Amino acid sequence: MRAICFLNERPSTVSIKPQKRRLKAGIAGGAALAIALTGCVESQRDGDGDAPADDVNSTFIFAASSDPSGLDPAFANDGETFRISRNIFEGLVGVEPGGADPAPLLATEWEASEDGTSYTFQLQDGVTFHDGTEFNSEAVCANFERWYNWEGLPAAESMSYYYGNLFQGNRGDENALYESCSADEELVATVNLTRPFTGFIPALSLPAFAMQSPSAMEEYGADDMGGTEDAPQYSEYAEAHPSGTGPFTFDSWSPGSEVVLQANPDYWGEQGQVQEVVFRVIDDPTARRQALEAGDIDGYDLVAPADTEALESAGYNIMQRDPFTILYLGFNQQIEELADPLVREAITHAIDREALVSQVLPEGTEVASQFIPPVVNGYNDDVTTYDHDPELARDLLEQAGYADGFELDFNYPVNVSRPYMPNPEQIFTALSSQLEEVGITVNPIASEWVEYIDLMQGSPDHGIHLLGWTGDYNDTDNFIGVFFGSYSNEWGFEDDELFSALADARTLTDPDEANSVYQDINQQIAEAMPGVPLAHPAPSLAFNERVESYPASPVNDEVYNEIVLSE
Amino acid sequence: MLRTIGKRILLLIPTLFGLTVLLFLWVRALPGGPAAALLGERATPEAVERINEAYGFDRPLHEQYVTWLGRLLQGDFGNSISTRRPVLEEFANRFPATIELSVLALIIAVGIGIPLGYWAARKHGKILDHLMVGGSLLGITIPVFFLAFMLKWLFAVQLGWLPTTGRQDRGIDATHATGFYVLDGLLTGEFDAALNALTHLLLPALALSTIPLAIIVRITRASVLEVLGADYVRTGRAKGIASKIIRNRFVLRNAMLPVVTTIGLQAGLLISGAVLTETVFAFPGVGGFLATAIFARDFPVLQGFVLFIALAYAIINLLVDISYSFIDPRVRVQ
Numbered sequence: 001m002r003a004i005c006f007l008n009e010r011p012s013t014v015s016i017k018p019q020k021r022r023l024k025a026g027i028a029g030g031a032a033l034a035i036a037l038t039g040c041v042e043s044q045r046d047g048d049g050d051a052p053a054d055d056v057n058s059t060f061i062f063a064a065s066s067d068p069s070g071l072d073p074a075f076a077n078d079g080e081t082f083r084i085s086r087n088i089f090e091g092l093v094g095v096e097p098g099g100a101d102p103a104p105l106l107a108t109e110w111e112a113s114e115d116g117t118s119y120t121f122q123l124q125d126g127v128t129f130h131d132g133t134e135f136n137s138e139a140v141c142a143n144f145e146r147w148y149n150w151e152g153l154p155a156a157e158s159m160s161y162y163y164g165n166l167f168q169g170n171r172g173d174e175n176a177l178y179e180s181c182s183a184d185e186e187l188v189a190t191v192n193l194t195r196p197f198t199g200f201i202p203a204l205s206l207p208a209f210a211m212q213s214p215s216a217m218e219e220y221g222a223d224d225m226g227g228t229e230d231a232p233q234y235s236e237y238a239e240a241h242p243s244g245t246g247p248f249t250f251d252s253w254s255p256g257s258e259v260v261l262q263a264n265p266d267y268w269g270e271q272g273q274v275q276e277v278v279f280r281v282i283d284d285p286t287a288r289r290q291a292l293e294a295g296d297i298d299g300y301d302l303v304a305p306a307d308t309e310a311l312e313s314a315g316y317n318i319m320q321r322d323p324f325t326i327l328y329l330g331f332n333q334q335i336e337e338l339a340d341p342l343v344r345e346a347i348t349h350a351i352d353r354e355a356l357v358s359q360v361l362p363e364g365t366e367v368a369s370q371f372i373p374p375v376v377n378g379y380n381d382d383v384t385t386y387d388h389d390p391e392l393a394r395d396l397l398e399q400a401g402y403a404d405g406f407e408l409d410f411n412y413p414v415n416v417s418r419p420y421m422p423n424p425e426q427i428f429t430a431l432s433s434q435l436e437e438v439g440i441t442v443n444p445i446a447s448e449w450v451e452y453i454d455l456m457q458g459s460p461d462h463g464i465h466l467l468g469w470t471g472d473y474n475d476t477d478n479f480i481g482v483f484f485g486s487y488s489n490e491w492g493f494e495d496d497e498l499f500s501a502l503a504d505a506r507t508l509t510d511p512d513e514a515n516s517v518y519q520d521i522n523q524q525i526a527e528a529m530p531g532v533p534l535a536h537p538a539p540s541l542a543f544n545e546r547v548e549s550y551p552a553s554p555v556n557d558e559v560y561n562e563i564v565l566s567e
Numbered sequence: 568m569l570r571t572i573g574k575r576i577l578l579l580i581p582t583l584f585g586l587t588v589l590l591f592l593w594v595r596a597l598p599g600g601p602a603a604a605l606l607g608e609r610a611t612p613e614a615v616e617r618i619n620e621a622y623g624f625d626r627p628l629h630e631q632y633v634t635w636l637g638r639l640l641q642g643d644f645g646n647s648i649s650t651r652r653p654v655l656e657e658f659a660n661r662f663p664a665t666i667e668l669s670v671l672a673l674i675i676a677v678g679i680g681i682p683l684g685y686w687a688a689r690k691h692g693k694i695l696d697h698l699m700v701g702g703s704l705l706g707i708t709i710p711v712f713f714l715a716f717m718l719k720w721l722f723a724v725q726l727g728w729l730p731t732t733g734r735q736d737r738g739i740d741a742t743h744a745t746g747f748y749v750l751d752g753l754l755t756g757e758f759d760a761a762l763n764a765l766t767h768l769l770l771p772a773l774a775l776s777t778i779p780l781a782i783i784v785r786i787t788r789a790s791v792l793e794v795l796g797a798d799y800v801r802t803g804r805a806k807g808i809a810s811k812i813i814r815n816r817f818v819l820r821n822a823m824l825p826v827v828t829t830i831g832l833q834a835g836l837l838i839s840g841a842v843l844t845e846t847v848f849a850f851p852g853v854g855g856f857l858a859t860a861i862f863a864r865d866f867p868v869l870q871g872f873v874l875f876i877a878l879a880y881a882i883i884n885l886l887v888d889i890s891y892s893f894i895d896p897r898v899r900v901q
Contacts, residue, residue: 059737066859070651077609156621157614158605158648234651255650256661256851257733282732282849283859286716291849293724294731450599450864457610458603469608488611 056565057546058275063288063300067255067281072222072238073207074147075154077161079556082207083301084259084279087560088130089210089244092121092140093201095557100324100375100474102202106135106211106245116196116509117179123187127268129213130243130250137183142214144181144191146223153225153232162208162472166199196509199475205557206473216243247561248277256281263561272561285417292316292542298565299543299550305362305422308540317543320364323536324373324554325420326479327361327468329431330531334460334492337406344529345386346396347464350438351431352388357535360426364538370522371480373536375554377511378476378518384526393438405439409463412444413452419539420468427466427534456490465490473555476518477506484525491530498524575885579878586877587639587870591632594869600624601648601864622648624866635870644874645867649860654871658853663746664734665845665852669837671768672775677830680780684787684826685819691792699784706781711840715774715847722770732849735764771848775840779833786829790822797821823894831887835880 066080073085094105107121127135147163148171154160155170169176179192193200203209212222220237242250247269248261261277280297282288288300289307293314303311303318312318329351331338338344353367369385372378397405412428413421421427425446432442445462447455455462467490472478477485485502487494501521508514543550546567551558602618603610619625623634638645644654687699723731734748735741741760743751749768752761794800795818803813841854849855853872860868 067650069649156618158602158618158621161606161609232651233646233653254851255652255657256856258737278737280732280849281851283855284846284849287719287732287847287849290716290719290724291731294727296731447598448862450604450862451597452599453603453607453610454599458612458615467608482609 056273056567058273058565059278060274060276060299060547060560060563060565061278061280061297062560063282063291063297064259064279065281065283065285065288065302068253068259068279070234070238071240071242071250071253072212072234073210074163074212075159075234075238076208080279082556083558084261085207085210085242085244086246086557087248087261087277088242088246088250089207089212090246091204091207091210092123093204095205095473095553095555097551097562098322098553100322100471100553100555102205102474105205110201112201112509116198117193118190119193119200120184120188120190123189124268125187127245128266129216129245130264131213131216131219132266133213133215135211135245136186137189139211139214140189140191141181141183143209143211144178146214146217147209148176148178150223154223156232159225159232160208162203162206166197166203166206196507198506198508198514199473199477202473202475205555210244213243216241247271247559251276267561270561272563273565274560274563277560289542292544295544297544298547299541301539301541302417302419302422303362303540303542304417305360305540308362308542311542315545317545317547318363318540319543319550319552320362320538320540321552321556322375322554323364323366323538324375324471325468325537325539326368326371326373327420327427327466327534327537328368328371328531329534330456330465330467330490331529332460332462332465332490332492333530335409335463337400337402337408338464339493340400341529342396342400343402346393346400346438347435347440348386348529348532349389349396350393350434350440351532351534352434353532353534354388355434356427356430360423360430361535361537362422362540364540366536366538368533368535370526371483371531371533372476372518372522373471373479373554376471376474376476376479377515378522380519380522380526383519383522386529386532390434390438397439402439405441407441407443408435409445410435410442411452411455411462411465412446413449413466414446416449416452418468419470420537421466422537422539424466431466458489460489460492462490471555476514477502480518480521480525481506484530493528493530495528498528572885572889575888579881579885582881583874583878587636587874588632590870590873591635592628594864594866595628597861597864599864601866604863604865605648635867639874644871647860647868648865649863649868654867657856657868658872658875660746661851661853661856664748664850665838665841665854667747667749667764668768668771668775668841668844668850668852669834671772672837672840673779673830673834675772675776676779676783676833680783681787681826684784685791685822687784687788688791688795691795696788699788703781703784706777706784709777711774711778712843712847714777715771715844718770718774719847729770730767734767734851735760736767739763767850771844771850774847775837775844778840779830779837782829782833783826787822787826790825791818794818794822820894824891827887827890827894831884834883835876838876838879 064080064083068081068084069076069078070081073082073089076082090106092105092107093102096103106124106127108124110119110121112119121140123137129135150160150170157164167177177193177195177197179194182190184190217237220241221235222237224235226233247264247267249264251260251262253259258281259279263271263275282291285304291297292300308318331344333339357365357367370380370383410428410432412424414425416424432444435442456465456467469479469482481502484498486499505514505517505521508517541550541552546565548564548566551562602615605618606614623631646653647657650657683699687696690696719731722729730736739760741752741757742755744754745751748764749761752758752764800813800817803817838854841852842858845852845855846858857872
């Protein structure tokens with residue numbers, strides 16, 4: 001057996017003891033330390049951030065853009081559900097504070113077998129679920145067995161998206177990755193896989209694989225869904241009785257209004273200042289800003305770039321997550337002109353990424369050189385880059401036979417804001433003027449979001465287009481494997497060499513080897529120019545002045561016992 | 568009278584049946600589908616196909632329609648694709664909020680609109696009349712969501728007099744027996760809770776009432792002007808009937824017929840206006856939920872809600888027709 005703790009060999013992740021859950025920065029250690037370790041808000045207030053709890057209103061109200069889709073994270077794949085579930089549940093594997101690398105959480109350490117098909121987890125001692133039952137190896141196996149044994153409705157892709165996609169199927173599926181789980185000792189569990197899976201440990205940091213109380217799930221029929229196959233209904237458990245090991249317990253959910261959590265008095269880690277969390281549903285971005293200005297909420301996410309400056313100058317705390325996103329301009333090679341590498345190269349040289357980032361993208365955004373953010377394994381510092389050079393772009397177009405330019409469809413979505421694309425209309429405007437400059441006549445095609453997605457993924461009927469991705473967890477395949485793992489309508493090209501390289505990389509268990517292989521693949525992609533990686537936008541959050549620090553995380557692993565309030 | 572009502576109710580059946588067909592086709596004609604909405608960037612054709620298969624959206628349209636209609640006739644509106652709760656349950660949870668909001672908006676529109684319209688007609692051609700006509704034009708043309716944001720910015724954000732979102736403050740100890748928060752407060756004697764709910768209603772109701780208010784002002788003004796010039800009013804005056812009697816019995820009562828029709832139509836439209844208003848004020852009613860359902864392509868919710876709203880609209884119009892007979896005896900005779 002050899003130890004594999006993390007994909008990235010960062011010294012800070014080699015520790016065996018987990019931080020006392022998420023409070024290692026520690027309120028007691030002072031706000032300065034918290035800021036340094038967790039990427040906290042730079043408070044504009046003077047004074048000490050760790051005010052005594054009795055002087056502080058310990059209710060933290062955060063505006064959510066929608067209701068959660070349910071309270072059982074195993075059946076979710078959306079950010080608003082995970083925002084809540086991260087406070088109620090914990091997984092075996094967590095995420096480094098302020099980073100994206102896997103870190104110990106309910107498992108204090110783990111070991112992988114030589115062949116990468118067996119993982120043994122040492123579990124945290126003294127942890128109980130919210131229903132009072134103990135967290136131990138049997139509970140771990142009960143969770144894995146639950147996922148594996150789903151059939152019918154719970155196994156449908158619309159329900160258990162992450163398990164289905166990452167574990168490749170349930171009991172009876174030939175491709176199923178999971179084989180078995182054994183409770184070796186009270187606090188030692190072994191999970192066996194049918195084949196190696198490079199992303200296994202990082203994948204376990206996803207909220208969908210959080211540990212849930214087996215007894216609560218049984219009592220409230222977690223998998224007993226009502227309705228029919230074409231109209232499933234959540235179980236009683238997913239509606240009102242979620243039971244995890246996290247620092248907050250579920251209190252109430254008023255659909256359309258709010259979800260309320262209370263501090264877990266029996267939490268195994270440190271509880272922190274916040275005693276009550278309210279997720280208030282406000283789906284309109286302007287309404288969220290007004291609610292903050294009126295003092296009705298403490299903070300909200302995905303602040304529009306146009307609002308950040310005004311809010312900051314009005315004294316609100318604005319902070320950016322470290323980017324874990326990619327925004328790109330995609331080429332559909334089913335379009336005759338775009339199938340020509342000279343044209344693709346010309347467009348790549350026509351784009352001024354620096355100008356785009358400085359003009360229309362939020363502060364903290366980084367210019368992209370490849371389709372993965374710099375923190376992800378396999379990032380290639382020496383990848384081929386294409387500088388902004390309109391003159392060269394025009395020459396290349398001439399060589400391709402388009403000396404007088406040509407007309408090109410440019411698809412972009414409207415009335416939508418994604419973490420990687422806060423303002424598609426402005427991004428489109430900036431890019432189209434750059435393309436016009438080299439003689440390409442842009443034919444704008446705007447679509448509402450769902451129609452846009454359907455147009456990009458469901459048909460070849462589109463031209464160059466704006467799209468991107470927010471990483472679910474720190475795994476290279478979760479970015480480039482999604483984009484270029486096989487033929488898709490979006491990109492419209494066949495490249496068997498690239499497809500098979502990505503398929504092979506997925507099975508590598510040695511982090512060094514995987515890093516090197518993915519660096520080569522990133523170079524391969526850069527040379528093929530399937531699109532222009534534009535930027536890694538940093539999603540912004542806004543808070544009122546009393547929020548001294550907030551555990552911003554590039555992968556949204558934000559747990560509110562780490563929040564420091566001053567009033 | 569009862570026979571007329573019976574006939575109208577019978578007429579509703581084919582109307583609603585036709586509506587179910589139109590609705591079913593309309594929601595499926597929307598570009599993109601529930602699978603694309605559920606999966607977002609992950610909506611590969613294979614994933615979309617699997618979800619469509621699971622939900623039965625890959626079956627022929629007529630099959631899907633018959634299945635839906637069969638369940639509908641048994642009172643089953645299906646389950647929301649986004650929230651995975653029964654559509655009826657979602658509707659029941661949110662309808663009281665919208666009704667409360669719409670009723671207050673209607674009270675504002677009628678309570679202010681009719682006197683203003685009447686006043687404008689009385690001052691016909693004078694500066695006040697011109698102001699009313701101009702003001703009502705502004706009321707009709709100003710976008711509801713813009714007005715809602717402006718009202719909120721002024722009264723909630725800048726002045727801090729009223730809340731920005733929701734139906735009731737946190738921390739208010741309130742019993743919610745009926746789901747109508749103001750009514751609940753009055754019934755249970757929790758007047759603080761009723762007042763608090765009312766303060767939450769005020770701004771959205773004001774925003775929602777502007778268009779109906781402006782329309783009611785214009786219709787009342789026009790109708791009163793027409794009646795003021797009628798022969799029977801002139802005859803009444805010539806006979807020396809007291810002006811108060813002429814005003815109340817001759818003018819107002821006769822001028823009310825088109826106004827009542829307008830109120831009926833506006834009451835139905837309030838629910839569609841609530842889509843925007845509720846979104847701006849994060850008000851947990853059916854309007855905001857419907858807006859979310861459109862973006863999520865939540866077919867069962869769209870079909871169920873629109874059908875329900877159509878039914879409500881039809882019933883309101885039936886009530887308006889019935890009210891004619893009380894206002895105008897000639898309708899009773901016919």
